[in-house]
Amino acid sequence: MALQDVCKWQALDTQGPSPHLPEAGGWAVPRGCDPQAFLRIHGPRLAHGTTTLAFRFRHGVIAAADTRSSCGSYVACPASRKVIPVHQHLLGTTSGTSADCVTWYRVLQRELRLRELREGQLPSVAGTAKLLSAMLSRYRGLDLCVATALCGWDHSGPALFYVYSDGTCLRGDIFSVGSGSPYAYGVLDRSYRYDMTVQEAYALARCAVTHATHRDAYSGGSVDLFHVRETGWEYVSRSDAFVLYMELQKTPGLEQEQELEAEASQVHPESATPQDAEEGGELFVEPEEMTTGDSRIIIAKTKMM
Amino acid sequence: MALQVGIRGTNIVVLGVEKKSVAKLQDERTVRKICALDDHVCMAFAGLTADARVVINRARVECQSHKLTVEDPVTVEYITRFIATLKQKYTQSNGRRPFGISALIVGFDDDGIPRLYQTDPSGTYHAWKANAIGRSAKTVREFLEKNYTEDAISNDNEAIKLAIKALLEVVQSGGKNIELAIIRRDQPLKMFSAKEIELQVTEIEKEKEEVEKKKSKKPN
Numbered sequence A: 001m002a003l004q005d006v007c008k009w010q011a012l013d014t015q016g017p018s019p020h021l022p023e024a025g026g027w028a029v030p031r032g033c034d035p036q037a038f039l040r041i042h043g044p045r046l047a048h049g050t051t052t053l054a055f056r057f058r059h060g061v062i063a064a065a066d067t068r069s070s071c072g073s074y075v076a077c078p079a080s081r082k083v084i085p086v087h088q089h090l091l092g093t094t095s096g097t098s099a100d101c102v103t104w105y106r107v108l109q110r111e112l113r114l115r116e117l118r119e120g121q122l123p124s125v126a127g128t129a130k131l132l133s134a135m136l137s138r139y140r141g142l143d144l145c146v147a148t149a150l151c152g153w154d155h156s157g158p159a160l161f162y163v164y165s166d167g168t169c170l171r172g173d174i175f176s177v178g179s180g181s182p183y184a185y186g187v188l189d190r191s192y193r194y195d196m197t198v199q200e201a202y203a204l205a206r207c208a209v210t211h212a213t214h215r216d217a218y219s220g221g222s223v224d225l226f227h228v229r230e231t232g233w234e235y236v237s238r239s240d241a242f243v244l245y246m247e248l249q250k251t252p253g254l255e256q257e258q259e260l261e262a263e264a265s266q267v268h269p270e271s272a273t274p275q276d277a278e279e280g281g282e283l284f285v286e287p288e289e290m291t292t293g294d295s296r297i298i299i300a301k302t303k304m305m
Numbered sequence B: 001m002a003l004q005v006g007i008r009g010t011n012i013v014v015l016g017v018e019k020k021s022v023a024k025l026q027d028e029r030t031v032r033k034i035c036a037l038d039d040h041v042c043m044a045f046a047g048l049t050a051d052a053r054v055v056i057n058r059a060r061v062e063c064q065s066h067k068l069t070v071e072d073p074v075t076v077e078y079i080t081r082f083i084a085t086l087k088q089k090y091t092q093s094n095g096r097r098p099f100g101i102s103a104l105i106v107g108f109d110d111d112g113i114p115r116l117y118q119t120d121p122s123g124t125y126h127a128w129k130a131n132a133i134g135r136s137a138k139t140v141r142e143f144l145e146k147n148y149t150e151d152a153i154s155n156d157n158e159a160i161k162l163a164i165k166a167l168l169e170v171v172q173s174g175g176k177n178i179e180l181a182i183i184r185r186d187q188p189l190k191m192f193s194a195k196e197i198e199l200q201v202t203e204i205e206k207e208k209e210e211v212e213k214k215k216s217k218k219p220n
Helices: A002-007 A035-042 A098-119 A125-137 A181-191 A198-215 A241-250 A254-267 A292-304 B049-070 B076-091 B137-147 B150-154 B156-168 B194-217
Strands: A052-057 A060-066 A069-071 A074-077 A083-087 A090-096 A146-154 A157-164 A169-171 A174-177 A222-229 A232-240 B004-008 B012-018 B034-038 B041-047 B101-108 B114-119 B125-127 B130-133 B178-184
Touching: A002 A098, A052 A090, A052 A146, A052 A157, A052 A181, A052 A198, A060 A083, A060 A090, A060 A146, A060 A157, A060 A198, A083 A098, A090 A098, A090 A222, A098 A125, A098 A146, A125 A146, A125 A157, A125 A169, A125 B049, A146 A174, A146 A222, A157 A174, A174 A181, A181 A198, A198 A222, A198 A232, A198 A241, A222 A241, A232 A241, A232 A254, A241 A254, B004 B041, B004 B101, B004 B114, B004 B137, B004 B156, B012 B041, B012 B101, B012 B114, B012 B156, B034 B049, B034 B101, B041 B049, B041 B076, B041 B178, B049 B076, B049 B101, B076 B101, B076 B114, B076 B125, B101 B130, B101 B178, B114 B130, B130 B137, B137 B156, B150 B156, B156 B178, B156 B194, B178 B194
Parallel strands: none
Antiparallel strands: A052 A060, A052 A174, A060 A222, A069 A074, A083 A090, A090 A146, A146 A157, A157 A169, A222 A232, B004 B012, B004 B130, B012 B178, B034 B041, B041 B101, B101 B114, B114 B125
16 A cells, blocks of 8 residues: 555554554664654654544534644644544544644554454444554654544444544543643533533534634634534534634523524535535634624625525 | 254353263363353363363453453454464464364353354354254254254253253263353353252253153043
């Protein structure tokens, strides 16, 4: 496989799960210099800022993320996709280095597909998290940065795992990852309940990401919202972060917030493919230039679409 | 090769084994032919005991490796496939001879469905509802084909009795030479003590007598 050769990644024992992990490949560094020090001195400064969150509740797992890809103080892409589908019942929110995340998710998809063919069923989310963390921990100390939450539905119901590239693998009910996560955690911890309704969950996720984009410089753009149900994952909406924030300011109560956001999401066509929701990115406007008059116009335009 | 019988009931799986008579000075406990591979899977083997020891060890390690890497206990089919693949490897490498054992592997999967598999030295495996391997396996299999009904296996006790009846077809000296193990859904392996086996055998003999009595009453 071309990707495998580029990464110089050796497939694990094809007979099945094995506790023996192969040795990490050698890196081409100058003689007498260990890879970690070399990368720290000479390595590229890679992008790290984002806000992603995921939480599990009675009706599945919600995954939400902003869409700003930043490279230092430069916004590389205002409309990127940070939630990656792995298979029909599994999503991953990605944070850290986007290139690392995308690459390792492709490798994970390959491994899961092979296991599905071999065993007749996909591995559980717990098994997938274990597999990903085992693959990543081989590169520990070599400046990989993948911080991801695996959101899925398997035989044990809704399942959520946090995997970090140093090998951390944690099961939990709420995870938020990225530079904007402290702000998102504040909102989530306030209103999270396992027995929420689906609409309450959507409102909570959007509210948390929006507040994080407001305060964190490296998060912004739009808010992507995904929902993993028993029947599979569903792309709920992509809404502009600034528009959402203005709406939240106007309606402090959580119940009123739900009504408004139900309206706003009806305006954006609910589609299964992310491509159709690209319009959300184009509405982004620098906050400093906004006046209340402009915000009313933008909300009116949103409603007209 | 001692006779082994495996039966897959609706809520129970039963393994019965013919025990060779033990010499007076020998310790009975070291002659076990039924071994647990994990909490929910066990196997009985017919053939070379030493070969079986190697296979069982590898299977036990694999059960734990699977739990470690996949976070789930093995399915019965998985561990059977592992044992069969292991046996097949030894039929296709130089300097090695095949494992001289046939095995009956029983257990419950995570989803609560009971399974019974049989493997042979060539490395093939098949799923069965009820099977016998070893000495006079054909006769016993015919007996099972006649007597394996939905009623017989829906009740746990009936399934146990069916296994013992099948063994008694061939085993001469009765309950003393029978080893029995059962797994019920969500419960670990249970080996029957000699007393419990005797209880079952006496019940079976009582039932037989009653059936005989009824038959002899009819013409009157």
